[in-house]
Structures are given as structure tokens and as C-alpha cells.
Amino acid sequence: MKRTNVKCRGLSVSLSIALLVLSAAGAGAQADIPGIPGPVFGLTASAGHIDTPDGDSLLVWGYGVTGGPIGFQYPGPNLIVNQGDEVVITLTNSLPVPTSIVFPGHGKVTASAPEAAANGGVVQYRFTASHPGTYMYHSGTRPDLQVEMGLLGAIIVRPSGFDPALNRKAYGHAGSAYDHEYLFLLTEMDPRVHNLVDFGGLDLVDNTKHHTVLWFINGRNALDTMLMDFTPSKPHQPYSSMARMHPGEKVLMRIIGAGRELHPFHHHGNHAALIARDGRVLESSPGAGEPGFPDLATLDFTQQVLPGSTMDAIFGWTGKDLGWDIYGTGPGYEHTCNGLTVPSTGYDPATKEYCPDHGKALPVALPELQDLTFGGHWSGSPFLGFFGPLPPGQGGLNPNAGFFMMWHSHTERELVNNDIFPGGMMTMLIIEPPGVPIP
Amino acid sequence: MKYRRNFLIIPLAIAFLAVAWIPGAQGIVIPQCPGDTNGDAIPDGPVPANQKCLHLGAGDGFVTMADGRPIYIFSFSNLTGVPPVMAMMEGELAANFPAPTIVLKEGDELYLSLTNVGMMIRPDLFDPHTVHYHGFPQASAAFDGVPDASISINMGSTLTYYYKNMEPGTYMFHCHVEATEHMQMGMLGNLYVKPAQDENPAMLALGSSRPAPVNKPFLGFAYNDEDGTTGFDREYPIQIGSFDPNFHDASWNVQPLPFANMRDLYPMLNGRGYPDTVVPGDLPAPAENGGKVSQKVSSLITAGAGERILLRISNLNVTNFYTLTALGLPMQVVGHGARQMRGPAQGANENIYHNTTTVTLGGGESVDVLVDTTGVPAGTYFLYATNLNFLSNDAEDFGGMMTEIVIN
Helix, strand or coil, rough: HHHHHHHHHHHHHHHHHHHHHHHHHHHCCCCCCCCEEEEEEEEEEEEEEECCCCCCCCEEEEEEEEEECCCCCCCCCCCCCCCEEEEEEEECCCCCCCCEEECCCCCCCCECEEEEEECCCCCEEEECCCCCEEEEEEECCHHHHHHHHHHHEEEEEECCCEECCCCCCCCCCHHCCCEEEHHHHHHHHCCCHHHHHHHHHHHHHCCHCCCCCCEEEEEEEEHHHHHCCCCCCCCCCCCCCCCECCCCEEEEECCCCCCCEEEEEEECCEEEEEEEEEEEEEECCCCCCCCCCCCCCCEEEEEEEEEEEEEEEEEEECCCCCCCCCCCCCCCCCCCCECCCCCCCCCCCCCCEEHCHHEEEEEECCCCCCHHCCCCCCCCHHHHHHCCCCCCCHHHHHHHHCEEEEEEEEEHHHCCCCEECCCECEECCCCCCCCCCCC | CCHCCCCCCHHHHHHHHHHHHHHCCCCCCCCCCCCCCCCCCCCCCCCCCCEEEEEEEEEEEECCCCCCEEEEEEEEECCCCCCEEEEEHHHCCCCCCCCEEEECCCCCCEEEEEEEEEECCCCCCCCCEEEECCCCCCCCCCCCCCCCCCCCEEEEEEEEEEEEEECEEEEEECCCHHHHHHHHCCCEEEEECCCHHHHHHHHHHHHHHCCCCCCCCEEEEECCCCCCCCCCCEEEEEEEEEEEEHHHHHHHHHCCCCCCCCCCCEEEECCCCCCCCHHCCCCCCCHHCCCCCCCCCCCCCCEECCCCCEEEEEEECCCEEEEEEEECCEEEEEEEEEECCCCCCCCCCCCCEEEEEEEEEEEEEEEEEEEECCCCCCEEEEEEEHHHHHHHHHCCCECCEEEEEEEE
């Protein structure tokens, strides 16, 4: 209801936004990566089919929580543990082939057996999660085939002292603090491999002929990437990759190159600070650079995601220096910045508006409606939190009048689903107006 | 011969489009440029020095590969200075590859007008277009050019983007509509922002302290480094690109586009394969576009002994990662993604540059590489892809992603 005020009436926008921010802060609403808590996990590797947006149905081998409601899933469950945990993972193998798991980035992993035998074998792994960060786990048995088939997942190790409400950090370093965290686990598939396995041709798989035509983020192809977590239409692909934030907030991007290809992951909207690679902070000495980013962090607009590698980056957005008022000017858009109607220094504490640009009109006029083609995520207005005129049937996929920023592989041929554009390795970040609840 | 098959369509297409446009059902060409009174995107009176106007046309055209093969493209042309009533005609088949280079200074306010001039060779297409200023910090959805999240301009109309440029560095721009197709087709260009430090005489004079034969002020800097470490005497934008001729021919021949089987066979720097890369200035106009010069960006790099060369390298191809080396020359990476290599908390002289012999870029990445020729013998050196299979122009085995660095 309050949101309606923001969108439809410019009067008292600042006041209502301030109230909403307070209420949102009070609720402590911040996005976390969905996953299962540890440190003791039971996983079952089993086979099943997933639907892809090109109309295909592919056999996948996936991990799932043993006895859980989802069964196999792609990717496997996000395993969330705390630094120092003694992690115990019991793998039950329901596949017709032997399998196993490796845990890159963790030392001294012990296993009760080299592999879990086909059709019911069990193996147990133990290791100490000594370092916080972003990791992956995947099959160690014929991994060229089994990782392609889907036996992979993410591990997140929370740093010592982590508190989901009061101390949200990716690492011990103060510069790894964030408001919202999202996972971007990048993979690929060649459907021919899956079809061969499905129809009994396991030994006919030829990796030298691998030809990727499907690209995934968190196990989904665009545009399914933007559906919510655990959406019923994707029963075995539970994880969304749609990110949301408010101006002035920090988003932790946990990126994993979980497939066989390199991907340039381009995040529209702003630069991000790459603060860690492969579970290690980019700092010259512990804490160097605090309270800012780690001293060896670098800002970039495209993250070079390498196979088997993980990256942690902090993204932020305020619209600083755009040169115009992101909340609009003139009748219907009245608001203050730092309590003033004129420009001032710094940011408004509630709306995070960059006050030097306050009251500056949009420098150009947008063309007439008949001259334009409209995106579904376009609100009709250049101003954050406002709707504008749209022809009938246009827009409609932006309920809060946020700014949508595409986050995607910049190898643009990966934005297709087996010859069909658009799709593939693409999702969106929504910069939501202040006060919109997240998640 | 085999490449001439569609030539006759052009006059027909022009006639078709001319008829289609006369009723004026759509909008009109109106570039917005403060101080401009006649619509040619050039101010007619005094304006602030930091105000820049540019008028780009978006449409189709042709380029010639280094083996002589004509390639049908979509891209941009520079319509700045063209009266609005002439813009549609001037933009016909005028697409450049790469797109016209955009050079800005820190603090510049850019009014970038984009007119969709339509597809002469493909009158069946009604594609809108956009400009995506790739890497622009703190972007708004309205001017980001992503069609899903904003607006795109229809044929015969003009959309003016506004960008206030506050962060120097090497960026790039491209159309984001149907990105896989429009980018493979060539809607890509160099874009960089020069730092305010270029206006600082004391900083420029730091270059004078270098020993002979250089001992002269720097021409400019890559960043506001405050220590002169990004100072250079020469700068060159180098944009990595590559084309799949089968995709372009499918578009030319109105056939289904091979997305899944996309395979680039023409690796290029600034829209040319070697040896065209070292041709200074323009390449000859292709016959297929009616004789319009469409490849205007040379990659020939020249410098005097002891000079420092800044290579502003970006990659906008849509299929591959590429690695470049400058064999025999020292490469120092001073920037990445339009940011100086310096920890966010650090100051002057605390740089985290690295010396290397290769840089690897995926699509949408940029690096700033300083090549210091101090002590380097005069001669011709090569900047080329170490993915050696890409040193080819389709079936021609010697060519592709390579150019020359000539030290005099």
C-alpha cells in the first residue's frame, strides 16, 4: 500500500520513503543464498529429467538431499557451513555407475572409500572448513562426463563471527560486508551427451565432439533464471539467479565457474570490486585496506570466470554523478534530499539519492511512444519508483518501477537456448526503489 | 561471381523503404543537442566546453575482409553535421565496422543521438536499435540500452542518450537489441574517456624528465594517477572482434541464423584482418554498399624510440576469449575495466600494475597496456593473438588477429 504512494504520488515521497526504509530495516529483510545448513549432510546422487526452454527434456544426474522432497536437483544443494566446522557428507549413490565427490579448495579431505558403488553404494567424506568463502563440489569419478551430467554444487563457508542479522560478511575482512548475497553458478550442457546416456549409449560419449548449446546460471537457462526460488514449474532446478537491491546497498556476488568453459560475466549497472578468488581474500596482509575493500581488490565491469574457479565481488549502486535526479523533477516528483529542495553534498540517508544531482532535470526528452519499442521490464519512466505512459500491452514485468540491469555472459552466443534467442546465461539485477521489501 | 548475388536487391530495397517512409507514420529525425538550432547535432552558438554532441545512424552496410570477401553487417555511421532531412539518406548502407570511435574527456556531458535508418538489404526487418555504453558506471536503466529493461528506437526516429562522463578509462559501446545477432553482425565500437589529469601541465611535464631521445612532456595519461605512471606519448584503441561469415551470409540471404553453430572465421583488430590492419587510414570502399567507406579504423601502431605507447584494448566479439601478445616488447597492465590497477584504499605510487607478455580478454573486457619502448631496438614488431589458429582470414593461413608496432 505504501509503495503505491511512492509510485503514484510524488508528494511526500521523501517522507514515505523514509518511513518505508525504517520499516524495512526493522524487518531485517535481506537476501540470502538459499541452501541447507550443515555441518552434517546426506546427499543422494540420482537420475531424472529437467525441462529446458528450447522444449527439450534432458536426463540429468544430480545430487539431492537424501530423503528430501526435491529428489535430485541441478545444481546440487547449496551447502552452507561455518568456518571451523567439521563437515561430514554422506553420499548415497543411486546411479547405475560408481561416483564420488571432490571438494576443491579444502585440505585434508578424508573419504571412507574411494567411490560409492553403483546402485546403492555409500561413501562418507570429512573435512574441516578452515577458510571462509565460496567453493564448489563435484564428481571426482569420470568428471568429464559426470559434471556435464549435473553432479556439482556450491559450498559456502561463513566466516567466524558471522551473524545473519548483525554481521553479514563473506570473509573476516571488514571490506567483505554486504546487505544481500546472490549465487551465480555458471554451467553448460551438450544435449547429445545427455541423450546418449539416456538411451544406453554411455560408452558412446565422445568428449572430443562436445558442442555446448545450453548455458545455465544456477541450473536454469534464461528466462527461467528470473523465476523465483523453488518455483513449481522447475521442480528439479530450485535456484533463481534474479538479484535485487536498493540504492546504496551492497550486493555480494558469489560466482562459480562450474562447467568447462570460460565466461566473461558482465554486470550492467556499475563496477564491482573483486574481493576474493577461490576462497581467498585479495589482501596483501590480513585486514589490509579495512574498513574499505581489501587492498588488492580491483574494480571491473566484467568478471573473467574461469573453469573450476570462484570469485566474490561486491556490487553497489547509487546513481552517483548521473547528472540528473533519479527521483524526477517538477510537479508530481516533489521530494527533498538531505531535507533540502536544493542540491547539497553527500547522499540522502533514506533514499540514498546523490544530493549534488538533486533537482536536476533529465537533460533530454524521450521520444514519442510511437517511435519506441518497449522492454517488458521498462516502467515507462526514467525515474526510480515511478511509472510512465506505455502503450497497451507493453511493460508489466516491473511491479515496483525499479531499474533492471542485465547480468550475463558477454560471450553473447551463450544468450541462446539451442539456437533460440533469447536465453542462456542471462539474468537481471533489479535496483528497487527504497522501501520495496527484499526478499 | 559468388559474392555478387544480392547486389540488385539494393535499389529495390531503397525504393521500398523510401515509399514506406514517406507517409511519416513514425517519428522524425530530431537529434537533441543544446545550442543546436538546425538539427545537425552541432551547436550553433557558444556552449560549455564539456558539452559534446554526437549523432549516430544505426543500420546496415558492407565491409571487406582481408581475403577480399564482402561481408554484410549491421552497425553505426556518424551522422554528426548532417541536416536532419538528409540523415536517413546519408545513413543508408553507411554502417562502419568498427562503429565510429567515441573519444571523451572526463567531465564531458555527451548527448548521443541515435537514428535508426533501417536495413536497406533487409527491408523485411523492422529491428529497433540501442546504444549500450558498456561499463558506464552508476548507469540508469533509461540510457543503458538493454531492450528488455528500457526503450529502443524504431526505424525513422531518433533517441538521444545522455551520459555525464566522470570516470576515465577504456570502455566500449554496442547495440544491445537481440544482442547475439546485432553484435555478431557488427554493431560494436571503441569508446574511451581521457582523464582530467591531461589538463595538468605539471603532470604532463613529468614526461620531460625522461632521458633523450624522448625528454618531452607526456601527451596524456590513462588515468588520474597522480604519479605519472600511466603517462604516454601515443595511444591507440584496439578492439578485438571476429565474424562468422556463415552467419552474415545467412542474414544477407534472408536465411535462418545459425546461433548454435556460430563459429568465427575472421578474427580482427578494429574490424580488419592482417594485413589490412596495417593499412593507415581508411580501407577502400566496398562496391556492395554503393561505394561508402566503411572501415576507417587502422590498427597500425607507430612510435619513436623510447616513447611510451598506451594500448586501449577491448574485446567485443561474441564467441571467444582471445589472448594478445606484443612479441619482443614489454607490456605493463595499468588498467582493467576502465579502472587503474590500484587498490581502492591506496594512493599514488601504490599501484598493482603487472608486467606481462600476454593479456587475455573475453567479450566485454578491456585492459590498458603500456608499452615502454625505452631500450627497444627500432624495427617492426607484431601485436597478435597467441591463439595461433586465429592468425587467419578464413581459409587464408597468414592473417587474422595481428597488427604491427613500428618503432622508428
